[in-house]
Amino acid sequence: xxxxxxxxxxxxxxKECHLQPEPSNQIRTVVREYAIKKDLPFFDLRSQQGFxxxxxxxxxxxxxxxxxxxxxxxxxxxxKGLMDxxxxxxxxxxSLMYVINPKQNDTITDLxxxxxxxxxxxxxxxxxxxxxxxxxxxxxxPTSFYQTNPKQAVILYRVIHDFAxxxxxxxxxxxxxxxxxxxxxxxxxxxxxxxxxxISEAIENARENALINKxxxxxxYAGDMKEVFNDQIIKKQGSPDVV
Numbered sequence: 475x476x477x478x479x480x481x482x483x484x485x486x487x488x489k490e491c492h493l494q495p496e497p498s499n500q501i502r503t504v505v506r507e508y509a510i511k512k513d514l515p516f517f518d519l520r521s522q523q524g525f526x527x528x529x530x531x532x533x534x535x536x537x538x539x540x541x542x543x544x545x546x547x548x549x550x551x552x553x554k555g556l557m558d559x560x561x562x563x564x565x566x567x568x569s570l571m572y573v574i575n576p577k578q579n580d581t582i583t584d585l586x587x588x589x590x591x592x593x594x595x596x597x598x599x600x601x602x603x604x605x606x607x608x609x610x611x612x613x614x615x616p617t618s619f620y621q622t623n624p625k626q627a628v629i630l631y632r633v634i635h636d637f638a639x640x641x642x643x644x645x646x647x648x649x650x651x652x653x654x655x656x657x658x659x660x661x662x663x664x665x666x667x668x669x670x671x672x673i674s675e676a677i678e679n680a681r682e683n684a685l686i687n688k689x690x691x692x693x694x695y696a697g698d699m700k701e702v703f704n705d706q707i708i709k710k711q712g713s714p715d716v717v
Contacts, residue, residue, distance in 0.1 A: 483520045493622075497564055498531045501541060504563050505529055508556055517546050525552060527575055532614070535624050538568040538596040542616055544582060548574050557590045569593045571616055583617045583673055595679070600628055602659070612653055612683050618676040619652040631659045640664050644715035649703065654680030654694060661689045668711050669694040670702050 478484040491499050509516065509526055517524035528544035541560060545553060553572060561570060570591040573582050587594075598620060600610040614620045621627035634656060638646070640663040648657040651669030653676050661667045661684075669692065671677050677696035684692045693711070695702050708714070 483518070494531065494533050497539060498533055501531055501539075501560065501564060501567075502529060504560065505543075505556065508559050512552075512555065514552055514556070522578060525549065528580055530616075532596060532620075534596050534598040534614075536597055536599055538598075539564075539566070540569040540596045540614075540616065541567055541571070542582075542587065543572040544575050544580070545572060546574075547576060561591055567592060568596050569616070583675075587616050598624055600624065600631075600655070600659070602628065608662070610655075610658055610683075611686050612655060612658075613679050613686065614653060615675050615679050617673060618679050619673075620655065627655070631656060635660060635663065638663075638716045640716070645712045646716045647703070647714040649699060649717060651680055651694065652676050654683050654692065657692050657694070658683055658687055658689055661692045664716075665691065666712065667692040668707070668714075670699060671696060672698055 476486050476488065478486050491502065514526055515524040517527040525546055527546055530542040530544070532540040543556065557570060557572065561567065569589070571587050571589050571594070573585050573587045575582055575585055595613045595615050598612045598614055600612065602608045602610060612620065621630065638644075638660065640646070640660065642663060642665065644664050646657070646660055646664045646667045648654070648660070648667060648669040651657050651671045654669050657667045657669040657680065669677070669680055671680070671694070674696040677694045680694040684694075695707065
């Protein structure tokens with residue numbers, strides 16, 4: 475379910491999710507029913523006890539699906555039983571992963587994610603119809619940010635392009651670039667694009683995405699913004715015309 479408004483420790487038990495296409499809702503239902511049937515303890519944020527923490531499902535317009543299970547501790551007989559059940563019910567899942575999170579918060583960007591089946595990424599496509607018909611492809615890892623509404627993302631990025639009023643000569647800095655979606659989107663209309671993000675895996679994806687899309691005028695840096703976006707990088711890459 476979802477967190478109830480203003481409560482970090484209460485969950486609304488939903489019957490159907492309208493935010494994602496199938497098989498998202500079906501996967502969620504199978505995991506929930508299996509956990510109840512097998513008496514797998516759900517994690518309690520207040521008491522810091524339990525086993526099942528989070529279920530993350532990512533889908534793409536290309537039909538690929540990533541599923542990540544987050545557990546409070548490692549108990550392989552429980553993990554294997556649940557993961558095998560998911561695979562049996564949904565053999566077409568592109569990427570099935572899990573992570574052990576013993577922390578007091580739900581963030582997983584600093585933890586090791588284990589591939590149970592399939593790839594460590596999914597592929598999304600962005601159709602840039604009014605920019606010469608070019609189609610961008612993006613490799614998305616388990617901790618990498620991508621716009622949750624991919625069809626709306628194209629519209630959003632076109633607005634960014636229009637606001638930037640690029641002529642082709644500008645140096646653009648894309649701060650908090652993620653996997654480089656905005657940077658890659660603007661690269662063909664700029665002289666150079668520099669992307670910066672704290673998550674190193676996302677920057678690796680950004681560099682790969684530039685290669686995938688044959689973009690040669692974009693470069694990416696990983697690190698804390700206040701330490702990376704400094705006089706040294708501006709001296710090396712040039713002063714930004716657009717941020």
